[in-house]
Amino acid sequence: METLVTLIQNIAGFIWGGKWGDTVIIPGEMGPLAILLLGTGLLLMIRLGGRPVRRFVPALVEVWQGRKAQGEDGAITPWQALSTALSGQVGTGNLAGVATAIAMGGPGAIFWMWVTALFGMALAFSESSLAIKYRETDEYGRINGGPMYYIKNGLGKKWGWLAVIFCIGTLFSAMATGSMIQANSIAQTAVETARGTFGLSMPFWLVGVVIAALVFAVIIGGIKSIGSVAGKVVPLMAAAYVVCALIVLILNASEIPHAFAVIFKSAFGLQEVVGGAAGYGMMQAVRFGIARGLFSNEAGQGSAPIAHAAAQTKNPVQQGEIAMIGVFIDTIVICTMTALVILTVSGDFKRNPALIAANQCITEGHATLPEGAGVEDLFPSAYTDGREAILAEKGEDAQGFLQACRGAGLNLMNDLPPGTTPEEEEAYFQKALAAAADGSVLNEVRYVYETDAESSGITARAYGTALPGGEWVVTIALFFFAFTTIIGWSYYGEQAVTYLIGEWATHPFRYIWVLVVFAGTLVTNTDALWLLGDIANASMAFPNLIALLALSGVIYAMHKNNGDPDGGHPVHDYRDEERHPKED
Template identity: 70%
Template sequence: MDAIFGPVETVSNFIWGGNWGDTQILPMGPLAIILLGTGLFMMFRVGARPLRRFFPALAEVWQGRKAQGEDGAITPWQALSTALSGQVGTGNLAGVATAITLGGPGAIFWMWITAIFGMALAFSESSLAVKYRETDEYGRINGGPMYYIKNGLGKKWAWLAVIFCLGTLFSAMVTGSMIQANSITEAALETGSAVFGLSIPTWLIGLILGALVFAVIIGGIKSIGSVAGKVVPIMAGAYVFIALIVLIINAPKVPGAFAEIIGSAFGLREAVGGATGYAVLAAIRAGIARGLFSNEAGQGSAPIAHAAAKTKNPVQQGEIAMIGVFIDTIIICTMTALVILTVTGDFKKSGALVAANQCIEAGQTLPEGASLDTLFPSAYADGREALIEQNGPAAVAFLEQCQSAGIDIDEAALAGASDPSVLMDVDHAWETDANSAAITTRAYGAAFPGGEFVVPVALFFFAFTTIIGWSYYGEQAVTFLLGEWATHPFRYVWIIVVFAGTVLPAGGLWLLGDVSNAAMAFPNLIAIIALSGVVVAMHKMNDDPDHGHPVIDKTEPPAE
């Protein structure tokens, strides 16, 4: 596995983190820099439209419950819901926790900044998707970055559209299907064991999930849009409502949480300790990376859904699309962050693991064949006692070696390396050494009785809607590459992939997903920049009071 995923991890770490191996090449990943830079560029070019037209766009979302034109397959509301089904997912639960863990509370501020500029990207790409969409001989609407690359940039850019489609297809299979199915399986196994004391076979979960997905996607985009239009608003609304209850319970702590976010974002708290630059950079890096992962702005997935909207106005659908980014990041991610930052409880972390990480950062290397997880399991690791009993002597020897090298290791950390009962007390779940979604789960669990089930239930619905949303993205990529005939076979292949995701370990699939997401984003961002003049023309024409909301002419020949 290391031979397969080792090079993939290196590439993924460079794309998203800017480091190649152990060397930091860039302060943050090149994809994050390009995405944020393109967002800034488009925000400037469209005159800060996402800010100026925010409230009118909300009205357009509400009006979009009904068709706004004859062309298209689903209502603008259903198109937004389908796009949100792909956007709202594990990133809103696990991604937020990871951002805070890696970059501190300040990472949330930079997620907000990323979302604001991401709204400009969403507006641009979705406007282009409607303008350059096609209707095939079967009356089916096809659209997305591959079509505005082909029809907007000309045939000589067809190779760029192919790269985008290959990235979309692979990303759909990995992150849009298998990883989501794997997350549902883990949640079902944990809930079945904790609540009912049952051991559910994974193949049974796979069959049930596959059947549910098949029942939705077999009807194509109209069925997907109909289900998403009903499930996604309820799903998102219920999650926000529960989070609001938690915040009302912890209302006195909410102002402090906002102050901590702002203070940490600019290193105000770290200034005393002289680590301001590092802390701010970590917050920016984590916030941008997790924000982009969550809302997918600029990646090119959401415009595929918006291209199917029944609308005669590309600009109007672009404004609806930018609201999706706001809902995903500014609302849902913020609610998750505030729950994590305000809820306090009896949380723990391993002092030995903290010390081991200090040693590694100082240049010490673990014994050959050993891993950090086995030598220094976290406070919430499964089988922790057995691991410490087996590897305690080696763990103690490693920390003592660090002490000999001049690294300050306290006695509690040394004791914790061989005694599982020795742990550090912390106030908040994000200060523990639990992983991603487990942090959010423990925060809700400490908030009110039964709260630990909020995340598994939300995760099921978030992941399920992501699976059905991404099935359409993959289907559109296959249609572009192979033709209409491949649509129905792809739906059956999709069910097989979903089933495989329930019975196979996720492993390095996240790394493959990171690379395939980049394969989508780079071609899309090139197209957005190249077609920025078209976006500006639509933007200005739509603001012209003599034109109102025009039907944009889509018949002009593409550039050659």
Template identity: 40%
Template sequence: MWQTLYDVTDFLWGTPLMVLMVGVGLYLSFRTGFFQLTGIGTWMRKTLGEILKKKHSSSNTGDGELTPFQALTTVLAGTVGSGNIAGVAAAIAIGGPGAVFWMWVIAIVGMMTKMAEVTLAVQYRKKTDRGEYYGGPMHYMKNGLGSTGKILAGIYALALFIEVMADACFVQPNTLATCVQDVFHLPLLATGIIVVVLSMIVILSGGVKKIGDFCGKMVPPMILIYIFACLVVIGMNIGNVPSAFAMILRYAFAPAPAIGGFAGSTITLAMGRGAARGIFSNEAGMGTATTVHATAQTDNPAHQGMYGVLEVFIDTVIICTLTSLSILCSGVWNNGNTGVVLTFDAFRSVWGQFGIVVLAIAVVLFTYSSYLGFFVEFRTCVEYLFGEKMVRVLQWLYFILPVLAVTLEVEQVWDIADMAVGFIVIPNMIALLMLSPQFLKLFQEYRDSLKEK
């Protein structure tokens, strides 16, 4: 069974899918004049600048359930988690240092992919009689592409349901429980039960708004703590930074030999693992995060789209890079470990046990908030596939599965998630290409409106 799963995963993450993802991202980048690079001042001012000025707290920013800041932090809660900590480590352990380069490539082109996804999700979202907002790829496929879109939407919604089950209900709890067991020696099953009980309290007491409020308060300090911890590890190994970058660039285009506990890798393996973990981390091309952005209060779809650019920048360009450099500079990347344990090895080499305890708490909060944030994606695909009333029925599946997931082998969990992501990306890439004229029109209109102010 597992060999079949590995074969399917390798096929999905082969050259054709890489060409499709990078190709769509490059196409959108060219058509927008590489806005993610040339317009960095604009999207920083309209996202981070507004957050710092606290404009996101205004109640007059448009219709929606969450403020743009809450939407951003809820999405980051879902993306800044196991993908950045365990996923990056697994990519390096299997694909070698060169995998990091392909994460960067995916991030750069993914910024525009993510902006297109978010913009279209807000443009085609719907509001229910209960005042709840639903949006995402299945909605812009169905409402923007006619009969073809309905077919793509059905495929996407089903694949998203599987991916959310794999990521939110398996990867996040598994990473959290493994971390807690490694540092605090708490049994895996006990951790799974605690996670579920706490999540039920938050979700059942307030739904999406409660999740947004929790993430708005918890995610920013979590990210700052993790960035500081990484910088200390890198700083203590500052002399190894040039060689770390050299390895990343060298083994992105050449096979990495077997060293220590590292079995060696090919260029294809480095490319595939780096791309898979990069996409899995920042979700650019998957469209999953747009289910959260679609609930945001915003004055313009393209304005919210800029928060998608910022999201990829924070997630991959900053956090994934810092994790990678911590592992490579500390010299533990080829010790034979993988996943969250490898990242912990890097931090343990500098921080000792005290630092590991502090980091473990941060990792627990990362993965727990990820699990919470993914509930928005879960309820969106359930609403589309089975109807709004079934959300309250099937949410119990969301609560039960993590208890089972914590006891699985970590590599099995990641392979399930990778396979599900592959099935999601393909219909979404097709839809983005077909809807690119609508996105480019919304994008240009918004840029023109900014010039007039």
């Protein structure tokens, strides 16, 4: 089992970080997927002549008009299609993912999230336009679409193997990150809230039954039911969260200039001292900003166009423009709100200097932890439950590790203000050494993002400090974000099954999906699931991006003619003539 986990870690590390174990394969810690995603987005942005920027306001008008059907074909309105896509896009990544990006890449990661969102809008426009153009009508008159269909119908049946790879990746990604992890997040939050707030001991299986029942009630009706629920819940949950974030920002308005200043300075390596749990620099900001940004809005991954393919519209370009607004809402609006809350909330916060030193040592390759040990097994954060017991048991080993790091060349200047003398750096190291065994030795910091708390803890602590009972903002938002992600991804998985097996498999799949959701609430360790999800997401993104590059000429033609059938690029009806002939 340990060998399998190591293999999964190495594959995921290579895909995103360009590293296999400790060996750097691609300089700059930029994995092939991040390079391909960013490169494809840049290419399409150029070919589209900056359309996402130029057509932004008209696209907003199209979103509003999309509350009503824009054509006879399709199953749900363009508005419901956008809401369904957003239900999959807006999830735990908008809360914990943003905090992780800041913790691992510094505040500058937010700038690179914005950059990837801009290119992501070009990707979203392209893939959703293709999804409408190449969608199919099955023998029951139902609409099926997404990357697998524009691979088959746009590139030809000889590319069917690429569509199969995409569908398999979609199923794995749906089961891991779209279902089990989301359900597990809800269950963990519910159980902890019941115990901490109400003093109740709630079993995980009970939470699982409730979540599974709610999911079943929505998805059993298929895309029309999912679209109807998403069309009502998603806009409300997004608006409510943004309002709460705005209240926090109004209360901390004086800190907003500081937040933007630290974002831009950190983005270009001009401010490397930003706190947190990892070593920084421009490449760290770029890496984690791209990774978290792209998988927050899912642009280029190929999931959202599956939902947009069901829209009642005849114009591919119009739905493509609606789709790009989804990327804007997810990243530029919701993720930015979370980031600004994290970067503006100040108070009496702390962090463990020993953990900071250990992370820098590991990041710079001075030493490695014992096999099977995590950094917080030896160096608990200032907010880790039971940290005193950990220090009592592991303190001597932790001090030995830091001494080995020092002997290998560890220098902590990057975590200290400019102008720090070598003597002051040595004193700081001695404090870190003492903190490895003494829980009272902690650094005081002003901002919540400078703490060493884990990702979701940073977001919850920010709201809890800014507002009375603010932790509930994160708790409630997490439930709705995760729940809507589960119902949105159920449709993506269903469409993958339909392509691989046939329409008859959709109903059995819905029952299986509910069982998977229940099982997700009982998982005790989701680390392997997250890693498998990263790999599965990549197996979706790679074939989708290859298809976008191969069909970039079609994308350009639709863009040039605005999807007008009279322009020579009509939406074809790909229904099976033998089983479901067209009407005269």
